[in-house]
Amino acid sequence: DTGVSQDPRHKITKRGQNVTFRCDPISEHNRLYWYRQTLGQGPEFLTYFQNEAQLEKSRLLSDRFSAERPKGSFSTLEIQRTEQGDSAMYLCASSSSRGGGTQETQYFGPGTRLLVL
Amino acid sequence: SQQGEEDPQALSIQEGENATMNCSYKTSINNLQWYRQNSGRGLVHLILIRSNEREKHSGRLRVTLDTSKKSSSLLITASRAADTASYFCATGHGSSNTGKLIFGQGTTLQVKP
Numbered sequence: 001d002t003g004v005s006q007d008p009r010h011k012i013t014k015r016g017q018n019v020t021f022r023c024d025p026i027s028e029h030n031r032l033y034w035y036r037q038t039l040g041q042g043p044e045f046l047t048y049f050q051n052e053a054q055l056e057k058s059r060l061l062s063d064r065f066s067a068e069r070p071k072g073s074f075s076t077l078e079i080q081r082t083e084q085g086d087s088a089m090y091l092c093a094s095s096s097s098r099g100g101g102t103q104e105t106q107y108f109g110p111g112t113r114l115l116v117l
Numbered sequence: 118s119q120q121g122e123e124d125p126q127a128l129s130i131q132e133g134e135n136a137t138m139n140c141s142y143k144t145s146i147n148n149l150q151w152y153r154q155n156s157g158r159g160l161v162h163l164i165l166i167r168s169n170e171r172e173k174h175s176g177r178l179r180v181t182l183d184t185s186k187k188s189s190s191l192l193i194t195a196s197r198a199a200d201t202a203s204y205f206c207a208t209g210h211g212s213s214n215t216g217k218l219i220f221g222q223g224t225t226l227q228v229k230p
Contacts, residue, residue, distance in 0.1 A: 033217060035220075040222075041222055042207075042221050043218075044220070045218065048217055056217065089157075091160065095216060105162050105165055106162070107162060108152075108159040111158070111159050113157070
């Protein structure tokens with residue numbers, strides 16, 4: 001299967017701990033996105049990479065959040081000093097801009113469900 | 118912040134019936150996409166309609182877009198129990214080069230066998 005994969009699928013942590021999630025996009029995709037989804041809501045944009053460059057960050061992404069895509073392939077999202085309000089599903093998506101413009105489909109991974117106790 | 122408003126929030130129908138979901142948005146768009154999400158799972162892309170298109174079909178799905186009213190609808194014909202899921206519209210914006218999507222709150226569809 002060459003779809004978007006995310007690891008881990010589930011994470012339970014105690015408040016104050018750090019957590020890191022990984023996303024592996026579809027191999028030929030140069031764009032990678034992180035979204036957060038809370039129960040009963042649609043996903044909300046967090047950040048975006050084109051190749052290894054982080055080009056946009058949402059105001060939702062506080063100083064405790066950091067994302068990287070060091071070689072333009074997989075990406076990591078780290079949350080430091082987790083809070084109960086960080087409990088959510090973290091979704092990764094990838095797409096290709098090589099067709100030009102911004103009208104490309106985003107393909108989503110299965111998500112990482114985080115529970116902060 | 119979320120741009121889309123979806124209507125209804127929840128819909129329950131019998132198998133074989135058609136399901137219609139509506140999405141409204143606030144600012145100009147480049148494209149509008151519909152996604153399906155089964156409970157606790159990732160999102161599956163259904164269909165993309167560009168701002169210069171008015172209607173698009175894919176199998177049992179029909180999507181319309183009215184940019185003058187800033188609204189879209191998703192019609193699922195001859196529904197099946199397997200169509201039970203949450204459906205989200207998401208807008209892509211021409212003012213941004215990132216292609217990021219802004220999602221609505223979704224419509225939860227239940228198809229009873």
